[in-house]
Amino acid sequence: MWQSSAHSRRARRRRDGGMTAYGGGGLGLVRELAEALARCGSLQERGSRALCLRLMAKELGAPPPVREHDVAHYFLLELAWACLENPRTMRALHEALTALNEDVAELRRLTDDLLADPALPVGEMMTLRPLLDGFALPNLPDLCRRAAGGLRQVPPYDDAWSAFEGLSRLNARPDGLPTTMAFVEYVAAEAPYERGIALRAWNDAQAHGLSLLTELRSLRQQVAYAHSPEPGNAYLVVRLLRREEPGRYRLTSWRHYDPDEPTSWRPAQEASVEVTLAEAEREVERLVFEADEDWARDADRIHVEFALGQEDLNLPVHRFRIEIDSPEPASLGVGYCVVVRSLTRCRTPRWHRAWKQRWTSLSRTPELARPLVMGGPGHDDPRCDDLPSLDARLRGDRSIGCLLLSGPPEPATDSAREALIALRCGLPALLWDSRDVTTPRGVVQADDRIYGMLHDLPGLREAVTQLRTEAHGGSLNGRDNHPGHHLVLLFDDPTRPIESHQPLAGPDQGVGGR
Incomplete structure (x- = not known):
């Protein structure tokens, strides 16, 4: 859903000079998340912290980029930073804390709020603007809904760039991809050849930097061969x-x-x-x-x-x-x-x-x-x-x-x-x-x-x-x-037949004949 309740926090982060959630994370965001993590009892003891990191490594397939510290507060700051850098790390932390019998409902609400900011650095977004600015698609609302993964209503947008800016304030999708990257992938499938190639190249660069290449590849397969998904x-x-x-x-x-x-x-x-x-x-x-x-x-x-x-x-x-x-x-x-x-x-x-x-x-x-x-x-x-x-x-x-x-x-x-x-x-x-x-x-x-x-x-x-x-x-x-x-x-798409086996020449089968 749209994160209208997060406006005051976002305004405070901008005043503090905070960066976007997955693009580097400002100190205001790091402190806010670290304070929430401090309320998890299993992150207070060195032994249970080490177990949490091992559980996260199992989920991620590799150790998370977090070092152990003698002082719990230092550990929590580094853990918060890593989670704000990569949505997969945040997701792995939620799973690990759930396995440790921690109540993560409040933490999920907070991270949903924190991650409602734009998911990518402003500089990267500006390099994308020439490819989307003024590019109007008749089925733009449908592309926004599909990119957001269940969003039912979207405000009217004039072009793909204004839609990108609006979607940049949404949470990451369940697969970990920022909604904006999913939107770019859907637009690339609709765009002319040269523009589509450029959009996919931009997405590839972001996915590489965010360690989301597997997630992006999976979405690209779904988009590319979705059978006539667009109603147009x-x-x-x-x-x-x-x-x-x-x-x-x-x-x-x-x-x-x-x-x-x-x-x-x-x-x-x-x-x-x-x-x-x-x-x-x-x-x-x-x-x-x-x-x-x-x-x-x-x-x-x-x-x-x-x-x-x-x-x-x-x-x-x-x-x-x-x-x-x-x-x-x-x-x-x-x-x-x-x-x-x-x-x-x-x-x-x-x-x-x-x-x-x-x-x-x-x-x-x-x-x-x-x-x-x-x-x-x-x-x-x-x-x-x-x-x-x-x-x-x-x-x-x-x-x-x-x-x-x-x-x-x-x-x-x-x-x-x-x-x-x-x-x-x-x-x-x-x-x-x-x-x-x-x-x-x-x-x-x-x-x-x-x-x-x-x-x-x-x-x-x-x-x-x-x-x-x-x-x-x-x-x-x-x-x-x-x-x-x-x-x-x-x-020739075999899933779209128009007739069954008939002789190549012969009497007309009539209207409705197969």
């Missing part, structure tokens, strides 16, 4: 199914948005229509406009996903236009997060076990996820002419989450065979340049950031969207050479 994510899935007549497709769409149960997946199927590719562009425009109108008040972002057969994976759907009849049409891939999905894998049940197992493994340890680049410069990157080696590598290593293909997966090409191997081995993400380039280096010759994007699997969709936006924001002459203009991302 809406999905429009478009299936393009080839018909017998050349150049014609059966277009079917699904929509999903459930703000009341954001972790659920219940896509509603719409009616199907027969289209050419040119007509498909206009039909997608209509579907996007309807989704925008229906979700205008609630949805933060709309993901547009195209379910395509193996022979159509390279269709330039991310370059479909919207506002087609206006003087200045816009690109679908700039305003929306556009990816493709594999109909072939969706309809090949024997591949699903590897797909789900790899997704589960990557979800548990996202920090270990790594990419491969076909023909890339790394010593681990597979050669383009050695597909059996690629197959063996992918089957034996579930930490590989993304593959950069050597070229577009057009039928009867080596790149198509690379994609087929990756799909049947369960990789959730494939990336390629839709142009006919001879080496994967051609994909990144204008922008090496793509290599960095490959290592951030949870943020890959947003990073590709940002790169596409940059491509359209550049000069007309350089736009066609910008990698973002040609980049295609296949991103």
